[in-house]
Amino acid sequence: xxxxxxxxxxxxxxxxxxxxxxxxxxxxxxxxxxxxRRPPDQxxxxxxxxxxxxxxxxxxxxxxxxxxxxxxxxxxxxGPLYAARFNTVDSFDLHSRIPAYFEEVDAAxxxxxxxxxxxxxWDPGLFSLARLMFQSILPEGKSYxxxxxxxxxxxxxxxxxxxxVRDAVQYTVPxxxxxxxxxxxxxxxxxxxxxxxRICYVVAEPGADTGEIEETIKTMPGYFADYDTTVHFITxxxxxxxxxxxPHGGFVIRTGKTGGKHKQQTEFRxxxxxxxxxTGSVLTACxxxxxxMHKTGAIGACTIFDLPLGYLSPKSPEDLRKELx
Amino acid sequence: xxxxxxxxxxxxxxxxxxxxxxxxxxxxxxxxxxxxRRPPDQxxxxxxxxxxxxxxxxxxxxxxxxxxxxxxxxxxxxGPLYAARFNTVDSFDLHSRIPAYFEEVDAAxxxxxxxxxxxxxWDPGLFSLARLMFQSILPEGKSYxxxxxxxxxxxxxxxxxxxxVRDAVQYTVPxxxxxxxxxxxxxxxxxxxxxxxRICYVVAEPGADTGEIEETIKTMPGYFADYDTTVHFITxxxxxxxxxxxPHGGFVIRTGKTGGKHKQQTEFRxxxxxxxxxTGSVLTACxxxxxxMHKTGAIGACTIFDLPLGYLSPKSPEDLRKELx
Numbered sequence: 001x002x003x004x005x006x007x008x009x010x011x012x013x014x015x016x017x018x019x020x021x022x023x024x025x026x027x028x029x030x031x032x033x034x035x036x037r038r039p040p041d042q043x044x045x046x047x048x049x050x051x052x053x054x055x056x057x058x059x060x061x062x063x064x065x066x067x068x069x070x071x072x073x074x075x076x077x078x079g080p081l082y083a084a085r086f087n088t089v090d091s092f093d094l095h096s097r098i099p100a101y102f103e104e105v106d107a108a109x110x111x112x113x114x115x116x117x118x119x120x121x122w123d124p125g126l127f128s129l130a131r132l133m134f135q136s137i138l139p140e141g142k143s144y145x146x147x148x149x150x151x152x153x154x155x156x157x158x159x160x161x162x163x164x165v166r167d168a169v170q171y172t173v174p175x176x177x178x179x180x181x182x183x184x185x186x187x188x189x190x191x192x193x194x195x196x197x198r199i200c201y202v203v204a205e206p207g208a209d210t211g212e213i214e215e216t217i218k219t220m221p222g223y224f225a226d227y228d229t230t231v232h233f234i235t236x237x238x239x240x241x242x243x244x245x246x247p248h249g250g251f252v253i254r255t256g257k258t259g260g261k262h263k264q265q266t267e268f269r270x271x272x273x274x275x276x277x278x279t280g281s282v283l284t285a286c287x288x289x290x291x292x293m294h295k296t297g298a299i300g301a302c303t304i305f306d307l308p309l310g311y312l313s314p315k316s317p318e319d320l321r322k323e324l325x
Numbered sequence: 326x327x328x329x330x331x332x333x334x335x336x337x338x339x340x341x342x343x344x345x346x347x348x349x350x351x352x353x354x355x356x357x358x359x360x361x362r363r364p365p366d367q368x369x370x371x372x373x374x375x376x377x378x379x380x381x382x383x384x385x386x387x388x389x390x391x392x393x394x395x396x397x398x399x400x401x402x403x404g405p406l407y408a409a410r411f412n413t414v415d416s417f418d419l420h421s422r423i424p425a426y427f428e429e430v431d432a433a434x435x436x437x438x439x440x441x442x443x444x445x446x447w448d449p450g451l452f453s454l455a456r457l458m459f460q461s462i463l464p465e466g467k468s469y470x471x472x473x474x475x476x477x478x479x480x481x482x483x484x485x486x487x488x489x490v491r492d493a494v495q496y497t498v499p500x501x502x503x504x505x506x507x508x509x510x511x512x513x514x515x516x517x518x519x520x521x522x523r524i525c526y527v528v529a530e531p532g533a534d535t536g537e538i539e540e541t542i543k544t545m546p547g548y549f550a551d552y553d554t555t556v557h558f559i560t561x562x563x564x565x566x567x568x569x570x571x572p573h574g575g576f577v578i579r580t581g582k583t584g585g586k587h588k589q590q591t592e593f594r595x596x597x598x599x600x601x602x603x604t605g606s607v608l609t610a611c612x613x614x615x616x617x618m619h620k621t622g623a624i625g626a627c628t629i630f631d632l633p634l635g636y637l638s639p640k641s642p643e644d645l646r647k648e649l650x
Contacts, residue, residue, distance in 0.1 A: 310630030
């Protein structure tokens with residue numbers, strides 16, 4: 001029997017749990033350990049929980065480490081740190097800081113002879129790949145990225161910080177009339193308001209002024225002021241019953257022109273009932289790819305643009321050509 | 326100024342013309358020559374038409390040759406022949422023969438130190454990539470490929486061979502109710518009839534028995550008997566006005582499950598007003614990729630599964646990370 005690819009997970013939040021479940025769906029992968037900062041004996045997990053303090057002793061026991069920390073506080077430190085010790089995969093998603101992050105991880109991985117795939121998931125990740133392919137194939141045209149319907153954690157947190165709010169969730173939703181126009185082949189220039197709307201479900205504290213809460217949300221600069229925002233006040237029961245999932249999705253669409261007159265449209269779409277589980281599934285397939293690419297001698301940092309996608313699959317190149325081409 | 330990538334085209338039918346127009350949209354590419362079996366002075370083209378007999382004298386003048394011949398009669402001979410002389414790209418699409426074709430092209434290209442990308446376009450090609458990615462990311466699930474609405478050349482030709490038919494075109498169309506079901510997350514097992522329907526527009530010869538023509542079409546084994554087929558008889562004028570384009574498209578869709586209960590859906594969709602121009606645009610971006618991959622030392626035959634997709638773009642890895650990731 002072929003030996004399994006040995007995977008480690010750093011960070012055991014929603015994404016780490018998503019990776020854990022994804023590994024269980026892939027018989028060629030083995031989850032060796034989940035590294036956490038919390039006392040491991042206080043957490044329930046299927047996998048082997050280990051204190052992050054002991055991670056260095058796993059350098060010969062793990063082929064690829066999947067970094068599941070946050071992009072603001074965890075990855076800027078953990079990315080370069082673990083890239084110097086392991087092959088890694090991460091979902092660093094602060095777009096403007098990606099070039100600097102790439103350089104740091106690249107230097108660390110390169111000097112250690114390791115390979116690190118940064119900024120994968122679905123956006124950045126699969127959506128980035130769609131933008132790249134569509135633009136390369138149809139150089140004359142216009143691309144759009146729409147997100148949702150899905151929960152935006154940042155916007156939900158912003159609402160929860162308003163006095164009088166007990167709980168809240170915010171869904172980002174593409175504006176249906178705009179989507180319809182673009183699918184029909186129009187290529188409008190869009191304001192944020194024309195592209196997405198924001199729908200909020202809020203549980204107010206007893207006696208709170210809901211009118212004031214609604215006004216505060218709708219006029220919040222940076223988060224809501226530039227969008228058509230709808231606020232629904234609901235009970236704690238309704239919230240618990242219908243708004244604790246983490247759905248998301250969206251699509252990348254491009255309308256291009258060839259030969260001066262023929263419209264050509266390409267679209268990549270996702271509809272996800274669980275954002276962290278899907279992202280975890282992407283990272284897991286990517287861990288397999290990193291293992292195989294590193295075997296060919298590749299080192300340093302790379303992105304999904306550098307990855308021959310056949311490496312994502314457990315199948316051999318021969319089987320892929322026969323079954324999927 | 327950076328020198329341009331020098332491209333040649335073999336075969337000047339619809340696909341060759343599609344590649345010609347695509348090259349004109351890409352300033353980093355230069356069309357050096359179009360090779361044809363017909364007397365070059367009898368054809369109208371923007372590019373430099375050259376007799377195929379002179380192709381060997383272009384070995385130092387062309388970086389990548391795009392083979393635009395047919396899969397049945399041209400490519401089985403031309404693929405290995407030109408792979409031994411040039412880097413090549415082709416759209417060989419006879420699925421069952423791909424493994425054998427790959428081996429032949431691989432041997433020819435490898436011994437010449439050249440690189441050949443086979444079987445690209447949109448299916449096989451982009452759709453293959455979607456099938457691969459979706460299956461790798463969501464191992465528990467079911468994928469579907471739908472084609473259309475679009476013209477099937479093979480089915481159109483089959484109708485034209487029926488006595489009494491002057492002209493005909495056949496559109497393959499996904500069955501709307503089935504598509505709706507799948508987009509909603511159901512994963513039915515489909516017969517051909519449940520997946521696609523066939524809609525035919527036929528111009529009959531004066532005095533022909535249209536009832537008999539319709540019956541002959543609908544009962545034709547292999548082509549129509551297994552499908553719900555609709556036949557419309559129209560005039561030659563209507564045909565010329567509305568049915569001489571080559572639209573096509575379709576989509577690859579997968580519904581998977583993660584964590585035992587969350588449905589995750591991924592879809593890649595194309596809506597094309599000109600099939601040969603879009604396919605030509607894919608081959609053209611792939612020619613750029615082959616040029617760049619060959620520069621890194623890659624030789625032999627490869628498929629889109631082996632290609633780091635960043636090579637499709639004229640942009641540098643740094644710019645891609647900054648602009649598209």
